[in-house]
Amino acid sequence: MVHFQSEHLRTFASVVEAGTFDAAAGALHVTASAVSQRIKAMEQTAGQVLLRRTTPVQPTAAGETVLRLARQLRLLEQDTAAELGMNGLGSSAPIPLVVNADSLATWFLEALAALSPEAGYTFEILREDEAHSTALLRSGAVMAAVTSTPDAVQGCSVVPLGALRYRAVASPGFMDRWLPDGATSEAFDLAPVVQFDRSDSLQDRFFRERTGGKITAPQHYIPDPAEFAHATLLGLGWALLPEQHCLENLADGTLVELFPGTPTDVALYWQRWKLHSPALDQLTDAVRAAAAKALR
Structure with missing residues (x-):
C-alpha cells in the first residue's frame, strides 16, 4: 500500500496551489530545496511522476489522485480543529468549489451567507459552465460542484437541486432589425447571438433544439453575467437569460x-466528495436550502 507522509501531502497541495516550488516554499516557510526533496520522495514512493514541471506546475493524472488525497486530509484536519475549538476565523484553507456563472450571479452566494460566521469557513470559487464542472471534481481541483451532470463522479455523492429557468430574449430594436416577423427559421439563422464564453453551450443547445443546426451567425463573447445581460438589453444579440x-x-x-x-x-x-466532513455537510445543507428557494 502506498503511504505518503502528511507533511509531504501538505507540501504537494501547496505546490499545486502556488504554481511553483519557490512560491510553495515561501508559503510553507521552508527552502525550495526542501519542497523539491519532498516531491521527489513522493514520486519515488508512488513510482511515477506526480507533477509536470511547467509554469505553473500541473499534476499528472496520478498527481490528481494524490492532490485529492492531500485536500481530503487537509479538510479532515480542519474539521478536527474546528470540533476541538482550535480554529479561528480565517485560519483554515479555503474550500475550493466550482459553480456556473448564472448560479453564482443569482442564488449560490445566499448559501454561503447562510453559514455561521463563527465556523470560520472560507471558499475559493472557480467559475465554469455547468456542463464542464465535473472535470474539476475528477481532477481533485475542487471538493464540490454545482453541475448539470446527474451521474456521480467517482468518490462523490450527488443530489438534485432543481432547475434554473431561462428565457430566450432580445431587445425590441434587435427584433425589429433581425426578426421583424418573429423568430422564423430563416431569420433566426442570421440573427447575432451573445455567448458567455467559448465553453458556453446554452445558446448552442437552444438553437439546435429550435433549428436542428449549428449557430453560424455572428457571436459576441461577454464573460460577465451583468454585462452579458446588459449587452442583450443594448441589442448586440439574442441570448438566454436567467x-x-x-x-x-x-x-x-x-x-x-x-x-x-x-x-x-x-x-x-450538487456533487461533493463522499467524505464525512462537518464543513461539507453544513455547506451541502445550505446549498440545498438556497436552491429550494431560488430554483424550479
Whole structure:
C-alpha cells in the first residue's frame, strides 16, 4: 500500500496551489530545496511522476489522485480543529468549489451567507459552465460542484437541486432589425447571438433544439453575467437569460421573448466528495436550502 507522509501531502497541495516550488516554499516557510526533496520522495514512493514541471506546475493524472488525497486530509484536519475549538476565523484553507456563472450571479452566494460566521469557513470559487464542472471534481481541483451532470463522479455523492429557468430574449430594436416577423427559421439563422464564453453551450443547445443546426451567425463573447445581460438589453444579440435577470425587463417591454411562453429549464445538481466532513455537510445543507428557494 502506498503511504505518503502528511507533511509531504501538505507540501504537494501547496505546490499545486502556488504554481511553483519557490512560491510553495515561501508559503510553507521552508527552502525550495526542501519542497523539491519532498516531491521527489513522493514520486519515488508512488513510482511515477506526480507533477509536470511547467509554469505553473500541473499534476499528472496520478498527481490528481494524490492532490485529492492531500485536500481530503487537509479538510479532515480542519474539521478536527474546528470540533476541538482550535480554529479561528480565517485560519483554515479555503474550500475550493466550482459553480456556473448564472448560479453564482443569482442564488449560490445566499448559501454561503447562510453559514455561521463563527465556523470560520472560507471558499475559493472557480467559475465554469455547468456542463464542464465535473472535470474539476475528477481532477481533485475542487471538493464540490454545482453541475448539470446527474451521474456521480467517482468518490462523490450527488443530489438534485432543481432547475434554473431561462428565457430566450432580445431587445425590441434587435427584433425589429433581425426578426421583424418573429423568430422564423430563416431569420433566426442570421440573427447575432451573445455567448458567455467559448465553453458556453446554452445558446448552442437552444438553437439546435429550435433549428436542428449549428449557430453560424455572428457571436459576441461577454464573460460577465451583468454585462452579458446588459449587452442583450443594448441589442448586440439574442441570448438566454436567467429569469432573475430578465423578468422585470420583459414586464416593462425593454426585452422581448423570441418564443413567448416557452422557457428553458436547466436541471442542476450538487456533487461533493463522499467524505464525512462537518464543513461539507453544513455547506451541502445550505446549498440545498438556497436552491429550494431560488430554483424550479
